[in-house]
Amino acid sequence: MKVFVKRASGFQKFEVPRHPSQTVLDVVTYIQRSLDPTLAYRYACRVGMCGSCAMTVNGVPRWTCRTHVDKVVRDDALEVGPLKNLPVVRDLVTDMREFFDKWARAKGQFQGTRTKREDFAVVPPASEERKLVDASIECIGCGVCYAACDVVAWNPDYLGPAALNRAWTLVKDARDSLKIERLRAVAGDAGCHSCHTHMSCTEHCPKKLSPTAGIAGLKRETARALLKGEL
Amino acid sequence: MNVQTALWVAQRASAAVLAVCVAVHLAMIIYAVQGGLTAAEILGRTRGNAGWLAFYSAFVLAVTVHAPIGLRSICIEWLGWRGRSRDVVLSLFALLIAWMGVRAALGVFA
Numbered sequence: 001m002k003v004f005v006k007r008a009s010g011f012q013k014f015e016v017p018r019h020p021s022q023t024v025l026d027v028v029t030y031i032q033r034s035l036d037p038t039l040a041y042r043y044a045c046r047v048g049m050c051g052s053c054a055m056t057v058n059g060v061p062r063w064t065c066r067t068h069v070d071k072v073v074r075d076d077a078l079e080v081g082p083l084k085n086l087p088v089v090r091d092l093v094t095d096m097r098e099f100f101d102k103w104a105r106a107k108g109q110f111q112g113t114r115t116k117r118e119d120f121a122v123v124p125p126a127s128e129e130r131k132l133v134d135a136s137i138e139c140i141g142c143g144v145c146y147a148a149c150d151v152v153a154w155n156p157d158y159l160g161p162a163a164l165n166r167a168w169t170l171v172k173d174a175r176d177s178l179k180i181e182r183l184r185a186v187a188g189d190a191g192c193h194s195c196h197t198h199m200s201c202t203e204h205c206p207k208k209l210s211p212t213a214g215i216a217g218l219k220r221e222t223a224r225a226l227l228k229g230e231l
Numbered sequence: 232m233n234v235q236t237a238l239w240v241a242q243r244a245s246a247a248v249l250a251v252c253v254a255v256h257l258a259m260i261i262y263a264v265q266g267g268l269t270a271a272e273i274l275g276r277t278r279g280n281a282g283w284l285a286f287y288s289a290f291v292l293a294v295t296v297h298a299p300i301g302l303r304s305i306c307i308e309w310l311g312w313r314g315r316s317r318d319v320v321l322s323l324f325a326l327l328i329a330w331m332g333v334r335a336a337l338g339v340f341a
Contacts, residue, residue, distance in 0.1 A: 151308070154307075154308035154309070155307060155308055184233065187233045187235055187236045188233065188234075188235035188236070189235055189307060189313075191235075193235050193236065193238075193239045194304070194307075219239065222233070222236045222239075223236060223239065223240050223243075225236075226232065226233060226236045226237060226240060227240070229232075231232065231233045231236055
């Protein structure tokens with residue numbers, strides 16, 4: 001098959017042999033190991049856990065290690081590029097600093113109240129709060145949602161779906177003590193209120209999560225806090 | 232108080248009012264056109280009618296709240312326009328809508 005890889009100089013064409021159950025990451029690895037060792041790309045686990053191999057494949061952000069070529073190839077050709085909305089370091093490698101800095105800006109750090117001398121906190125799996133974030137806590141931080149988000153493209157300050165999803169999991173964490181501070185951090189033009197509910201994040205999330213639902217939850221929680229005079 | 236959250240609540244609340252107002256307004260236009268009402272007949276029904284004045288006053292108020300908040304997002308996303316100058320212009324725009332709307336509502340009442 002023909003593979004067009006986005007590089008600094010433009011798209012570079014490679015011929016790559018097809019194999020059964022071949023993934024897009026396999027294709028990129030073949031190019032780097034057999035055709036052009038200068039190609040830069042990033043991966044670690046190869047099994048959909050670490051979130052480091054996301055790229056743009058035929059214009060769509062995807063996790064490449066779990067994307068089969070059969071599923072995405074068009075006319076025996078593939079186009080592979082770096083994730084959108086992030087600065088490119090080289091070839092297929094993006095700089096994820098801003099992406100993760102925004103998690104910190106959304107107060108994505110857990111802040112418990114117990115010390116190591118106290119017993120474990122019990123979070124009943126059947127509790128309403130826990131059920132609301134059951135899926136959301138499975139985020140692997142791959143950046144696909146961030147690359148898919150129109151609002152990130154329009155408003156570079158926007159925290160983005162992943163950071164807001166992280167904040168949502170903590171707002172609903174019974175053990176966490178930073179609730180109001182976190183709601184302050186995610187309210188406003190850079191936060192949940194800028195989401196237009198286009199749902200591109202939900203459409204493209206490889207883990208099938210719905211950051212959109214979490215962001216809607218943050219809108220409700222911030223509104224509730226405002227009406228109570230806490231925000 | 233978090234201003235953006237307050238604006239968001241105001242926009243949602245005004246949207247809820249607009250959902251009703253727009254539906255009633257459209258239904259009334261269709262009714263008036265199909266029934267072949269003349270301008271004079273329409274004015275005959277609206278003049279001195281406090282109910283219609285209240286309805287259109289609520290409509291105008293909801294638009295005055297709703298539209299500038301939406302334009303605010305467009306200013307940020309399309310033009311990158313933030314800060315005081317944007318808010319002043321949007322406030323003037325809100326006043327313009329309110330003035331035009333009140334004028335129209337009073338026009339068919341008085």
